[in-house]
Amino acid sequence: MADSDSTIAWHRAQLKKHREALRDMEVRRFRFGETADPRVRVETLRIAAGLRRKITASEKVIGAYEKRTRRPLTTDFRSLANVQWGNWNSAPCNGETAQG
Incomplete structure (x- = not known):
């Protein structure tokens, strides 16, 4: 998956590298x-x-990014009714505010 945020891309690469090293x-x-x-x-x-420790830190950063940027993947009424839309923010995660 390509990331527009280079920090997240770096964390994904580090996560893969550290998991492989630990597995080895x-x-x-x-x-x-x-x-x-x-x-x-x-x-x-x-x-x-x-x-x-490094794996956990990268997972937290990636998880926070995905929580801020991803929309719900399902479209049934029950799952959409449970989403807190007031808390959902589509702004980029690098500190910029959403334009609109």
């Missing part, structure tokens, strides 16, 4: 086992925790 670390751990050296184990856990 976990696959290596299950395929080859844990190392006996406690220092290496602690370092691996620290790196994994950092990746999880």
Whole structure:
């Protein structure tokens, strides 16, 4: 998906990169086992925790962007009746106000 906001595009790329790195670390751990050296184990856990923290941060930024910019995808009456249209803002997320 192409994003007009470069910050969101960057977060999407980082999210993909960090998820792949975390998945590779976990696959290596299950395929080859844990190392006996406690220092290496602690370092691996620290790196994994950092990746999880970065993934969570990017997910929050992307989620906030999508919440501000996406319209409801369904068009049935029940789902549209539950939308708080007064809170919906179609303004770009880079700090500009909507023109109109």
